[in-house]
Amino acid sequence: MSDEHAPTSADNSPTPRQPRKGLTSTGVRKASSKSARSRSREFALQALYQHLVGRNSATSIDMFTRDLAGFHKSDAAHYDALLHGCIEMEADLNALIAPKLDRKIEELSPIEHACLWIGAYELMHCMDVPWRVVLNEVIELAKEFGGTDGHKYVNGIMNALAPELRADEVNADKAGKKA
Template sequence: MNNPSTPNARRRARRFTLQALYQWQLAGAAVSDIEAQFLANQDFASTDRQYFHELLHGVTARVSELDGLLSPMLDRRVEELSQVEKAILRLGAYELKERLDVPYRVVINEGIELAKVFGAEESFKYVNGVLDKLARQVRYAEAAEKRPRD
């Protein structure tokens, strides 16, 4: 069994969180019910369950705050995003703001990978652009020191 804090275990946690957020956005069911359903029906053997719990509850508890952070970075209203893009961007915004232990480039890359799997054909480019702009604002010092000189 994998160590629950490995990159792959966190990647699986993000994937399940995206799916749970998607369901929450569409159905509006209680987060605890969605979480229980995922834990019962998915293979969590190599997934960081604690990270899944934190991401799912953190994003849903702060959805208004996260949407407020994302809004200035978007070319349309949050409500006009596809459900997949909205869930990925909310997840990325949460990690950028709340999980400073996760490098911003990892957050952006994970969002891109989720968009490639679950999003529309070119949505990964949109996710990349939005999360990159948000990282420059939320993690200014980290992003500035790693940005190549032009």
């Protein structure tokens, strides 16, 4: 872009360009530090949002999501487990989450709701993922995609669910910190 087409300030002098985020000094896009599992959670969150808001079927959501840019960098098996597992266990997950809420489950934002589903599902079925990692991941999802303080709410609910769903692991972790 030549200077004659560059943005100008009020005094008609060229305004400096803002540095572009996510690029190296040579303009090459930086490699993301997100793991394939973290990416799969992001795609699952988007897919579950579609289910919660549009009541779309898991199959149609899955076909749409797999065509999104960057899906190939995710852990497709983990995405499948989260999407299909959460939708199949919707009633059970809601029954587990509802007693921990200070409002009706229908009043949750779809992002918070999907984050809680993902967290509860992983605590129940993904024993290879430490409970603290599960909590951290869903809190990060709520920070990135949710409302201003939604992550704090998700954090509180997940901290109430973890000792119930992973009692031995949580107790061992807490006992280790006291020593």
